[in-house]
Amino acid sequence: MAETHSLQDMRQQAAITAKVFIQRDYSSGTMCQFQTKFPSELENRIDKQQFEETVRALNNMYAEAEKLGSQSYIEGCLACLTAYTVFLCMETHYEKVLKKIAKYIQEQNDKIYAPRGLLLTDPIERGLGTLYSDC
């Protein structure tokens, strides 16, 4: 590689691969919630309100997934009665919500984050550990 690259250029270009991590918020137990605190790294990149709104929406969806509602109860009973063979045919409530979340994230990326050079990654790929956005 005989070509030389200006360090500055390289840095500016490579900055795109930086990751900003939004950590889990464990203040209410092991429920899957993410911190709505606006990371300073995104200070100039995106509107704080928008970011918080995104995270809040995600938190709501995760809360819905883990909710002990009638649907999950019925699902459990059905699974018991069928010796859990129903899991082969049906998608669980959680999985349904996860799909919803994935769609939501993609939609947010398309509309809001990609134009600003950010990318939200689905936390499920990281074991619901962190939500990170690639700068």
Place this chain on the structure above:
Amino acid sequence: MPGSSSKSGGRGPSSSPLPHAVVPSSRPLRPSRYVPVSAAAFFLVGSTTLFFCFTCPWLSERFSVAIPIYNGIIFLFVLANFCMATFMDPGIFPRAEEDEDKEDDFRAPLYKTVEIRGIQVRMKWCSTCRFYRPPRCSHCSVCDNCVEDFDHHCPWVNNCIGRRNYRYFFLFLLSLTAHIMAVFGFGLLFILYHRQNIDRLHAIVTLAVMCVAGLFFIPVAGLTGFHIVLVARGRTTNEQVTGKFRGGVNPFTNGCWKNVSHVLCSSQAPRYLGRRKCAQSVSLQPPFLRPQLTEAQLAAKILDNGIQGDLHRSKSSLEMMESQSCDAEPPPPPKPELRYPGITRGNTEECSLLNKAPPTPTMYKYRPTYSPGKNHTALTHAYANQLSRGESVGSARDSSSSTSSLLQASQQPGFRSQPSLDRRETSSERVGGGGGGERREVGREGGGGGGGIPGYSLGGRSYPSFSDPTVLSAVASRSSSSTHTSAGTVHVSEATTTSASFKSLANQTPPPHHPSRNGSLSYDSLLAGGDEFDKAVGVSSVAPDVSGGRPCTPAAGGGYSSPFLSSQQREAEMQSQSTQSPHHHHRSSHHHHPFLHHSSSSTSSSPPPPPERERLLGEPHLPAAPAGQTSAPPPPHHHHHHHHHHHHSHHHHHHSSSSSSTSRPPRFAAPHAGPHHAYPYRTRSTDTPLGSSSTTHPPRSPHPPPLGKSLSYSSAAAAEMQYRLVRKASASAGANAAGVGGGGGGGMGGGGIQVPKDELMQMKSLSRINGGQPFSSTSTSSCSAPSSPCHPVNTSAPPRAACPSPALMLSPAHKPQGSGVKKVTGVGGTTYEISV
């Protein structure tokens, strides 16, 4: 089965090392793992089949056809739950991507704390899986995975029981109990009606089935009752057995009804492994908004030679991370996102340079300043990493050879005391964790030998006794048998882990000096008590940084500085603060938490002090450690220890009484019970004795390092040596003469810790110098530096390798209460006073 036992022994310390080095997929086949599950399946299916074939026909004729139908349904339920519990992923966390820069793993603090409903919970760094374990997550050494909401590893289903399959396991227990009761009951009915022709085949078979059912009924019913209580309380087996919430508040409970409904009715949690990654079609098209870099930022970036990565980026991500109060997982190394092909990521070769520096645990990467010994640091660090890796992987065998070399390697000039401690501590902790995992396995093997045990292997270790009274009656007898075996095996591994922990300590080169918040995050957390910061006026590099606005300053949910101080701790720290900000205390104090019980429990020279430390490092629970550890005058932290020792309730008394004793283990922590209160999990009850003990401490010495654990000493020994080197360079002569004299004289007699390692001796001597702790003083005497008036009190064997280093020269430099004394927490919670 000798054959299977030999194979099963393969996972013990005597067998080939590297349980963690083996990738799960290529793990060697261990037939012994399948024995219990095969036996369980055999008995279950076989007995029930016989029951259906021999007993049920007559029953259905004589009484009703509903009997076999009822039994059939229950049996089907049992089978279904058994299969689900056996084959379902318990909630395994995927391994975080391997950091390209492996050094980072050893720089991250071992623990991070989060606040859950007002209670401080500690998240430990898992060296195998490379992330901070979320709350309630634990690493199973049998499966070599971190499991979410880890309950236990059940050998009867040969699977971990975690979040996803706990419900099935619980229902399996319930249905199995019902099934056994039904089989036994109906078999009894059959026999009662066939008393005359009992010698018929049908009757004999029914009797045999009844015997099997009766035999299994007691442990199964006991286990079922135990789990019913756990579900009602909202605890996992792991938490119950390790006594995490004993006397405390369980932050994970939502009330009995909600707990039960959560277990039974919640939706099936998703699995994390093997998920299909759906390709997303978003494409990032430049140009997009990007903040203009200031000249300073550009200059900073350019100064960085690219290997360390983007300073700006890392710093901001570091700030971001610090501002976040918890790190469930360290961010993975930045890798190009393949999902978004449209994103222009620059030339790959350009990016690779910058990608080399993973953002986490990146705290240390981007320190503006670097110690003068950087070159040495890098060399030794790399060397240390290799060794440490080997350690963590599990080859903790030949400590002596590598130890000496490590000691030499670590004796590099220009090391900053704080960073080195930090690194060593983390690495040693990690190694300890890894070693603890090994030991757990060994324990499991020993425990598994006991037959009829309900098969609790918590992280591979079987816990002989449960604090829960409902279970004691059921499993006490079995537990005791397993305890002995596991205790024996534990010792074996403990010795190895000790060496491992020390090796990792020695290997750790002092990290670059991180004056700013970046540094604080890493070693601050490790530092105990925070006193060191108060007194570390002399440490110019540290002082300004420390007092500077750290990002991990408690602030609004930042880092883990504020959250984890209990009220008492904060008060103590506030009182003792001199110049440094309280944050240092906080940060350092919280790292005391894991080690508090260590030091407390093994002030005395119990035979396997390392295991204690290892255990504590590995998990916040204490196994059935040798009771002898508590016999010696324990340091004040013992009461922390007793919380972990749910088995040995008597330890509590030891600790409580000893906490007020004057002879304190050389704990470099500040006199204020700052670090002692550090562990928020433990309730206030433990804090109080600490407070009292701490109050008695100050008059004695400025920072009585409560190095109860010899193991912690050993791990800190290497750090000690490095510090001594630093001291030597900048030491003020005879600074600590007074302190040393007082400390040495006082602490010599007490403790009598029999440390198997030379390093431990050194550590002890150093701690003695600092604060006078019950240590064997031979090391001190033999290695006493010219300026340090060490007082050889004890007569333990002189340390082998300790002397070569100009170790004790540090001692004089330590001022009992000097302006220039800085306390740094070493591995195992040892606090060193470093005079600057």
